[in-house]
Structures are given as C-alpha cells and as structure tokens.
Amino acid sequence: MAPISFSEDGGFDFAVRCILSGVAYGMAEIGEVLSVAEQIEPADLDAWFDAWTALGARIDAVAERAERAGHAHSAAQAYLRAANYRFAGFYYVLGTARAAEHLAAWKAHRRSLERSLRGRAPAVEPVRVTCGDVELRAWRFRGSGPSGLHPALLIHNGLGSPLSDVFMTGAADAMLRGWDAIVFDGPGQGHARFVDGLGPVDDWGPVGIAVLDAALALGDIDPERVVVSGIADGGFLAAVHAAADPRIAALVCDPGVMRPVDGALGSLPVDVATAWRAGESVGAMTGRDRDTAFALEKLVEQWPGSSADDVLARLALWDLGPLLDRIRVPTFVADPDAASAFAGQSAELAGVLGERAALVPFTTTEGAGLDCEIGAPQLRNQRVFDWLDEMLG
8 A cells, every 4th residue: 555645745744644633632623634635736835825724714614603602612622623724824824925914824823722712711721921021821721530739731832833732732631631731832932922022032941930830829730740741842941941940740852852953954955954054144045945935934933033044043052961960850752763853862862861761662653653743642642641640640
C-alpha cells in the first residue's frame, strides 16, 4: 500500500495531519477536514487560506445558531472547531495576496476560541496574571471528580502555537483525570503578541512564576503537585520555568529543546540557514522568492518590530545548558523518532539530566513519530499522565 498523503504539498499534508489530530478532542470533524483538503491544489496558499477561513465562518454560523437556541454545549464545541479551522487558514495568510488580513484573520480565530471558552464556564474560567507591569491572559480548566485540592498541569505553548491547541496537548485529558490545567498567553504568544504587541522575553522564568502565583491564588490547587509541560519550543520555556521555580514537582518536555535557534533555522530554506550560520545577513533574502519570503515572515511573526537577523541573534543566546543543574525534578522527555524541528535534542537533554529524566520514545509505527506526536495525541497524553501518576501518586 502506498503511503497515505493528504496533499502532494508536504506543508499542506503536515497541516492536515495537525488538524485531524484534534478530532478526538472536538477540535475537528474528519469529513469537514477531508472535504476542504481535497479542494486545495498544492502550493496554492491563497486557496488554502480562503478554504479554511470559509469553513471556519460556516462553523461559526452553526455555533451562533446553537447559542441563540440555548444549546450551550453544542455552541462551545462548534466554536472550538471554527477556531481550529480559522487558525489553519491564518497560518499561511502571510504567503498570500491577502497578507494585509493577517491581524484580522488571527482576531477572528481568537474570537471563536474565546466564545468556546466562555461557553464552558464554570469548568473553564479566566485567570488574571500580572507579570511585572504587564497583564497576561490565562484560563483554568477545572478537573472533574471530588472537591478538594487538585494536582495541576501548567502548559507552556510553543511561541507560535494557538491557544486552542491546549485541548489536545493536555488540558482536556487533565480535566478527565481530576487535574486542573492552567493555560496562558505569554509574551510573544496569542493575545499578548497580536493585541498587546509584546514580543518574547529572554528570561521566561518570571513569566511562569507569575502564572503559577495567579493560579495558586485561586485555591483548590495542590501546591505540592504542580507540573509544568512544554509543547514544541514551549519545551524550552517550560524547562526554564522549572529551573527558576522550586514549587514545580515535575516537568514534561515535548520535545526536549536545548537550543531553540536550531528549530528556527530548520524552518528556513537550507541555503538561507547555511548563510546565517556563516555570518551572512538573511534579511535581504526576503525578496528572493515566494517560499523564502514566507519562511522569513513566519520567523519574525512572534517578534514585533524585529528583523530576521534580530530574531536569530536573540534565539542564538537561548541555551538550556547552563540551567540544567537547577532542574532537580523528575522530567518526562518525549522523543518522536521522525521529529524534524529539534532532532536529537530530546536525547541530549535526557542524557544530561541522567536519572532525573525519562526519555520516552514515540514511533512512526504507532503513528506517533512526527513532531509533538502529531497524529497520536491520545497516546501521547496517556503516557504523560500515566507517568505523572507514577511520579506524584
């Protein structure tokens, strides 16, 4: 049997797999996804943006009708699907003739997501986080089960990941298992980036500490059983938080990220990355061709006011190595065998941590070999939470 592909375009194929990963978590419907995916020709970014945006708008209308009729659960579920589809379209908008709609497309995605979150109250509630002189947006997902103190999973998203992803990267599974989940937009992420205009900060420790302070102030969270989890380059951010905060009981890195700049360079055309490593400026390459221009636009997307060279120079200073002696807690390190963004860094992190780390393989054979186990989120979450049960009781 030939390998299954959803598009001859490798980027589109991977994106469709990402969308389908959310099916088990109410983030997508298989039929809706496939009916759109088969309409889009390879490399046609305009068609991709238009098709997914239109699907998101159609599902938003479904949600609005359900909401008006008083069907709160149906509305919340549909709004979540709409948010996921709208973000799928938004991802490629910078490469289209409608790049000027970049901010509007993100806001439409976020509007759908926040409607979904509001519709889940009181199980999901907003949390106000003050970090220095900045206010950040966060939410608590309340675990099911008996009252009393709950363990909590604090999720550090990747810099460019949508907040809607947290449903399949730990929040929904946490709730089902009686855990609370804390999710948030840090500097350079989500609302903080696209509405407040905040770029990433070089020291993520105070960010994580501020979010946990706010979460613990709500009550009902067991301060002895707080776990931080990082997804994509959020694996680096979560590890920085764990190194700075003695209240953390365990750490989950999916994957292990020692040097975020490697992932950023891996997203660029090979010759562009090679040129930067050789000390050349890459900013002028924006006009070289459409693919290069899009890759460089995505590189700086989370860093307002920064050039590609600025971003790479900043990321080159982000190195987890000097902080590893300060990570004293049990650490789950996911190691998918076909990962591309940070290949080899999970094993490197686990090797340095030694007995503190559990290097957990995920394989292509079981459908979990891609970055962040795209294609098998339930398997990923089962292994994470089973391991946490064994570590924390």
